[in-house]
Amino acid sequence: MQRAVINRWIDFSPIDGPGNRTVIFFQGCNLNCSYCHNPETIEIYNNKSKIPGSLYLLTVDELIEKIKQNFPYISGITVSGGEPLLQLEFIKELFSKTKKLGLSNFIDTNGTIPLTEQKTLLDLTDGVMIDFKASNSADLIEVTGSDKLEIIKENIILLNDVGLLHEVRTVIAGGLINYQENVVEIAGFIAEIDPEIKFKLIAYRNHGVENSEGIIEPSTEDINNYKKLARTNGCKNIQIIK
Amino acid sequence: MEEALNIIKDGTLTQQQKIIALARQAENQLKIPGLTDKEQDYLNSDLVCDLAEGQAPYRPRYNLVDFAKFMEEGSEFLRLSSPETLAEATNNLIILYQNIPSVTGMPVYIGELDKLLEPYIDSSSDPKSTIRLFLTAIDRTLPDSFVHADIGPEKTRAGELILEAEKELANSVPNLTLKYDPELTDKDFAIQAVETGLEVSKPYFANHRDYQKIFGDEYAIVSCYNALPIGGGSHTLVRMNLKAVVEKALEEEEFLAVRLRDVSKTMLSIMDKRIAFLCEESPFFKSNFLVKEGLLDKNKYTAMFGVYGMAEAVNLFLDGDSESGSYGKTAESQKMAKNILDIIQNELNEHENEHSPFNDGHYLLHAQSGIGEDVDTSPGCRIPYGEEPSMPEQLNFIAPIHQYFPAGVSDIFTFDKTYKRNPEAILDIIKGAFEKGLRLFSFYNSESDLVRITGYLVKRSEIEKLNQGETVHKDTVVLGRDTLESSPEENRKVR
Numbered sequence: 001m002q003r004a005v006i007n008r009w010i011d012f013s014p015i016d017g018p019g020n021r022t023v024i025f026f027q028g029c030n031l032n033c034s035y036c037h038n039p040e041t042i043e044i045y046n047n048k049s050k051i052p053g054s055l056y057l058l059t060v061d062e063l064i065e066k067i068k069q070n071f072p073y074i075s076g077i078t079v080s081g082g083e084p085l086l087q088l089e090f091i092k093e094l095f096s097k098t099k100k101l102g103l104s105n106f107i108d109t110n111g112t113i114p115l116t117e118q119k120t121l122l123d124l125t126d127g128v129m130i131d132f133k134a135s136n137s138a139d140l141i142e143v144t145g146s147d148k149l150e151i152i153k154e155n156i157i158l159l160n161d162v163g164l165l166h167e168v169r170t171v172i173a174g175g176l177i178n179y180q181e182n183v184v185e186i187a188g189f190i191a192e193i194d195p196e197i198k199f200k201l202i203a204y205r206n207h208g209v210e211n212s213e214g215i216i217e218p219s220t221e222d223i224n225n226y227k228k229l230a231r232t233n234g235c236k237n238i239q240i241i242k
Numbered sequence: 243m244e245e246a247l248n249i250i251k252d253g254t255l256t257q258q259q260k261i262i263a264l265a266r267q268a269e270n271q272l273k274i275p276g277l278t279d280k281e282q283d284y285l286n287s288d289l290v291c292d293l294a295e296g297q298a299p300y301r302p303r304y305n306l307v308d309f310a311k312f313m314e315e316g317s318e319f320l321r322l323s324s325p326e327t328l329a330e331a332t333n334n335l336i337i338l339y340q341n342i343p344s345v346t347g348m349p350v351y352i353g354e355l356d357k358l359l360e361p362y363i364d365s366s367s368d369p370k371s372t373i374r375l376f377l378t379a380i381d382r383t384l385p386d387s388f389v390h391a392d393i394g395p396e397k398t399r400a401g402e403l404i405l406e407a408e409k410e411l412a413n414s415v416p417n418l419t420l421k422y423d424p425e426l427t428d429k430d431f432a433i434q435a436v437e438t439g440l441e442v443s444k445p446y447f448a449n450h451r452d453y454q455k456i457f458g459d460e461y462a463i464v465s466c467y468n469a470l471p472i473g474g475g476s477h478t479l480v481r482m483n484l485k486a487v488v489e490k491a492l493e494e495e496e497f498l499a500v501r502l503r504d505v506s507k508t509m510l511s512i513m514d515k516r517i518a519f520l521c522e523e524s525p526f527f528k529s530n531f532l533v534k535e536g537l538l539d540k541n542k543y544t545a546m547f548g549v550y551g552m553a554e555a556v557n558l559f560l561d562g563d564s565e566s567g568s569y570g571k572t573a574e575s576q577k578m579a580k581n582i583l584d585i586i587q588n589e590l591n592e593h594e595n596e597h598s599p600f601n602d603g604h605y606l607l608h609a610q611s612g613i614g615e616d617v618d619t620s621p622g623c624r625i626p627y628g629e630e631p632s633m634p635e636q637l638n639f640i641a642p643i644h645q646y647f648p649a650g651v652s653d654i655f656t657f658d659k660t661y662k663r664n665p666e667a668i669l670d671i672i673k674g675a676f677e678k679g680l681r682l683f684s685f686y687n688s689e690s691d692l693v694r695i696t697g698y699l700v701k702r703s704e705i706e707k708l709n710q711g712e713t714v715h716k717d718t719v720v721l722g723r724d725t726l727e728s729s730p731e732e733n734r735k736v737r
Contacts (some may be wrong), residue, residue: 011632012737014667015660021667069634073674075666239663 003048004090006056006063007041007082011070017106017127017166019075022067026081027055031110032145033133034213035173035204041082060093076104076126085113088121095124106166111155112148127166128159129200135185139177153189160193167239168197172226173204174216183226184233191234201226202241254708258385259717262347272298274515275523281512288486290509292516293548293613295478299516300524301343303546306462307537308473309353312338319531328362328369332376339384342532346717348386350465351475352416356393356401363399373400374407381413387698387718388465394421395450397431405445409438414692414699414716418445419463419682424673426450436665436672443686443694446652449676456648466611466697467682468650471600474542476649477517481548481610482509484555484582485564485619498559499585506547506589513545513605514595521597544600546649547590548610551619552579553626564618570625570639579623583607583646606649611696614724621696622651628733633671641678652682654694656736659687688736695722695731 005027010016016023028044029036036042045051058066067077077098079091084107095105104126111130115122130152134140137147159165168190172179183201190197203223204215223240230238249255249263274297277285284290295303313331316323320338325331335353342349363369380389393401408418420427420435427450435445448463460472470476482505491501521527521540532538554564556578561568569575587607594603609622620626623643630636633655644651661668672683684694692699700722704714708723 011634012667012671014664019664019666020670069638071674072677073634073637073671075670 001059002090002093003057003059004063004087005045005048005051006058007038008056009067011067012073013078016078016080016108017076017129018104020073021076021078021106022070022074023078023080023108024063024067024084026079026084026087027051028086029081029083029110030086030112030146031083033143033171034176035143035171035211035215037205037207038082044086060090060097063094064097071101071103074103076106078106078108078129080108083110083113085109088113088118092121092124095121099124110144111152112146114151115155115158122162122164125164128164129167129169130156130159130165132156132168132170132186132189134177135182135189139182142177156190157193160197165197167200169200169202171202171204172218172223174218174222175214179218179222179226180229183229187230187233187235191236195234195236197235198237198239199230199235200239200241201230205242254711254713254720256385256713256715256717258347262717265347266294266296269296269298269300270294274298274512274519276515276518277512281508281515284505284508285512288483289490289505290512291481291483292512293479293481293610295345295480295516298524299478299520301526301530302475302477302520302543303345303479304350304465304468304470305342305344305475305532305538306351306464306470306472307338307342307349307353307532308539309335309338309358311473312537313358315535317531317535317537319535325362328359328366328372331359331362332372332379336376336379336383339380343530344388344465346386346388348384348389350388350390350468351462351470351472352380352384352389352391354393354462355391355404356398359400359404360398363403369399370403370407373403374411377404377407377411377413377416381411381415382715384415385716387414387417387700387716387722389415390417390419390462390464392419392421392448392462393445394419394431394435395423395426397428401431402434405434405438408444409441412442412692414701414704414718417465417698419448419467420445421450421453421463422447422672422676423450424676429669432669433665436668437662439668439685440657440659440662440665440687441690443690443692443699447672447676447683449681449683452676452679452681463650463682466650467652467684468546468608469648469681470544470650471542473537473539474544474600475538476606477520477543477545477598478513479546479548479608479610480509480513480516481550481608482506482586483551483619484549485551485558488555488558492558498582502582502585503589506586507593509547510589510593510605513547517545517595517597540597541599544598544649545595545605546608547586547605548608549583549586550610550612550616550622552582552623553620554618555582565626567629570629570636571631576639576642579643580646583643587646601648607647608649609647609651611652612725612729614721614728616725617728620729622647624653627729627731628735630735633737637671637675637678637680641675641680644681645679647681650682652684652697653680654696654734655683655685656688656734657685658736659689661737662687693722693726693731695725698722
């Protein structure tokens with residue numbers, strides 16, 4: 001019985017996909033983004049016998065047992081984290097069971113795990129929300145600590161081809177990289193695939209905690225300007241999250 | 243007499259509010275005939291409460307006029323014929339509304355507005371404008387938040403325009419319910435209703451399928467959230483304080499079931515006597531034009547047996563402390579609530595009243611939503627504000643309890659503004675809740691000026707005015723303020 005390391009879950013969320021959803025935050029991420037709002041989910045625990053007491057080590061059935069009270073009230077589940085696709089086999093088993101229960105399955109991913117060979121997973125998935133944190137290698141390393149630009153782009157194209165691309169997300173943070181350039185390129189990339197793809201610009205929020213790496217909240221004016229830029233570069237479906 | 247003088251000298255009351263208060267004052271100089279000492283004692287104690295309904299009831303508490311009949315036939319007494327245009331339709335309704343009695347002095351039900359107006363929409367040059375004027379007239383001529391309109395379940399042009407106008411006008415009156423059935427209500431109409439709710443804290447969503455099973459098609463949600471037959475109504479509402487009943491049982495060291503039955507029987511007798519006065523002494527059912535013209539039919543009347551303070555009752559009984567917090571969180575507390583309700587329902591099943599033919603003479607259970615004076619007792623069977631468990635847990639707990647209440651029950655949920663971007667999320671919750679047996683879903687956005695008190699709407703800004711000593715238009719503002727003082731709304735868990 002495979003078990004996954006899970007950080008926590010939210011019973012009802014209106015911000016992690018369509019309708020009301022239960023969101024499960026998987027522990028472990030292969031990136032290390034300076035503005036991460038879930039930094040406690042980054043650490044990967046390979047030795048599953050030594051996880052902290054605040055985390056959960058669950059089989060699919062055990063996880064379902066914990067969230068099944070939500071099922072009458074939700075459209076489906078969303079796997080997030082951390083990077084949920086680091087525990088891909090578990091996700092597949094989970095999705096296969098939730099699908100049978102009539103729930104929809106969404107993935108919130110940083111896009112760095114290649115999806116080209118993951119037909120089984122994609123067949124069980126109903127939508128993917130994918131991060132596109134920067135449009136060039138240097139900036140990607142600056143933000144995330146690694147460069148998976150080509151994989152991210154391939155994933156976006158593939159997901160759009162199979163009709164699973166729910167949205168592309170970019171967090172905008174002040175004091176980090178040149179977002180002007182990045183938004184122009186990301187918007188151009190998206191618009192070339194399909195101008196109607198939902199492009200979500202998320203303004204970094206520090207939630208009252210000073211960021212140790214000097215990242216600050218962008219101004220409303222900046223965010224609105226980026227939206228205009230995205231529009232000028234061909235995107236028609238832009239949403240700002242403040 | 244001092245009471246009357248106080249009313250006259252009260253600078254915060256409008257003229258109409260003064261007149262109604264003085265009328266109540268006069269009525270309460272009398273006494274319901276035939277009450278036994280025991281019945282009077284129970285009324286004087288906190289076991290049974292008649293909600294200051296009046297000592298000489300001269301009209302039924304709630305009257306649900308058959309507006310469809312009125313639109314078809316007009317009214318001889320009011321010299322109104324069947325309307326031919328939207329303007330005539332809304333004008334006729336406004337006129338009729340001024341002539342419908344209730345415990346508040348204003349109608350608690352003003353019709354299934356979308357169905358009433360839909361036939362006139364196409365022939366109107368500007369239906370939206372007419373509907374806006376109509377709704378504004380309702381808010382200004384019937385200044386009481388218990389005035390209640392229904393729409394749905396089907397989507398209509400009139401229904402869409404009503405929701406649009408309500409969202410723009412943001413008035414506390416009328417209260418509004420969407421009768422919701424996922425199979426009959428178009429999704430986009432339901433989403434529009436959710437979006438409206440997140441702006442102006444109405445409409446309620448009512449479990450149409452469930453209510454249809456009880457009442458057939460001819461029911462309406464009225465006043466706070468009472469469910470009653472169209473064309474009829476409720477003679478009276480009296481309520482039992484379940485916490486006080488448990489306190490008494492513990493004090494007397496007797497079985498709770500024994501005390502529950504005793505208080506139930508006593509309360510039923512009190513209700514019978516109120517209704518006897520109304521139907522036999524007062525001439526309402528003989529002389530009122532609404533009855534004479536068939537717009538109200540005595541055969542469709544019932545009465546409501548109210549209960550409240552369930553949370554405190556259960557906590558006290560199980561844990562010896564009315565604020566223990568078990569209620570809402572344990573299977574045992576849910577079972578206890580059901581046991582209490584089973585005992586009461588049994589008493590209702592064995593009791594008949596000749597003047598309340600609906601439901602074969604048996605009164606209907608109602609989860610009464612509390613009044614401003616209530617301290618340390620929760621409305622109906624609600625989980626105390628601030629103690630709510632997670633939302634799915636709360637829904638799973640209360641949905642089966644809703645099934646005990648045919649004549650009205652509701653639960654209120656507060657959502658934060660992130661739900662405005664995803665109203666479908668709330669619709670998912672409502673659908674699931676209705677599948678589980680919830681009967682009425684009330685919600686609002688925690689930042690709205692319009693706040694849902696226990697079952698009616700009040701503007702925070704109006705409460706502020708009242709606190710500054712200013713006169714406010716709606717008589718329900720003072721009720722809202724008093725209730726919020728004893729049970730702060732900000733304690734409600736925001737989702």
